[in-house]
Amino acid sequence: MRDLIVYEDHVVIAPHYKAKSSSIAGVSLKDLARIAYLGTKYWSYLLTRHQIYVYSYSDYDGYPLEDFVQFFYEAQSVSLHSKEASLAVVFKATSGDYDYVAMASRDTSTGYKRGKRSPPQETRFKADRASVAIPPGETEYWVPREIAKLAAIVDNLEASTQSLRTWADSSLDMRVGCSTVGCKNHAGVIFPPARLKPYADKGLTLETFRGKLKCSHCGKPSSRVGVA
Numbered sequence: 001m002r003d004l005i006v007y008e009d010h011v012v013i014a015p016h017y018k019a020k021s022s023s024i025a026g027v028s029l030k031d032l033a034r035i036a037y038l039g040t041k042y043w044s045y046l047l048t049r050h051q052i053y054v055y056s057y058s059d060y061d062g063y064p065l066e067d068f069v070q071f072f073y074e075a076q077s078v079s080l081h082s083k084e085a086s087l088a089v090v091f092k093a094t095s096g097d098y099d100y101v102a103m104a105s106r107d108t109s110t111g112y113k114r115g116k117r118s119p120p121q122e123t124r125f126k127a128d129r130a131s132v133a134i135p136p137g138e139t140e141y142w143v144p145r146e147i148a149k150l151a152a153i154v155d156n157l158e159a160s161t162q163s164l165r166t167w168a169d170s171s172l173d174m175r176v177g178c179s180t181v182g183c184k185n186h187a188g189v190i191f192p193p194a195r196l197k198p199y200a201d202k203g204l205t206l207e208t209f210r211g212k213l214k215c216s217h218c219g220k221p222s223s224r225v226g227v228a
Ligand SMILES: [Zn+2]
Pocket: 178, 179, 180, 183, 184, 185, 215, 216, 217, 218, 219, 220
């Protein structure tokens, strides 16, 4: 298996680390970071429509704090996916320029001792590196094609969901879920674009529309709106 490791200013092809190249056209850490970050927002859509399982986790007990996002291909479910092709981005906390801000709290627990968790703080994260496992039979030139494909997908998702109008005019279903602790309404309710249209035609904004939604199960406001 061959991996392409992408840093801000150069790329390395592993396991033959000698094959170091300064860059490959169409491959940038900036683009990979954006795709990974937006991918976490649209994980449900990527899984059901593109068979991509987006796995993200955080390591907040070391220094610097790190967030990881990984895309696994040929996913039929969160547990059944290909190990042969994947794309991973490592984000590190920084005080300089950043890709996104998240609430993060340092955890001093170890495997032996439960430590203290400090209060969450607004933390800047910046992509440190990305690694792409190239599928068997492909070369490193698969990577720029994949980046272009994924960028088009997430850009379309961003553009289509920026307002109730664009969402109603898109082909994307809206999933409205409940985030009330203990509520059994995990799957939520699906609004196809046609059901959004009357509200968009009345001039409702996405925020006003969201404010009108109530969970059919527990009656609390439905706070989770995403692409199904
Ligand atoms: Zn509920």
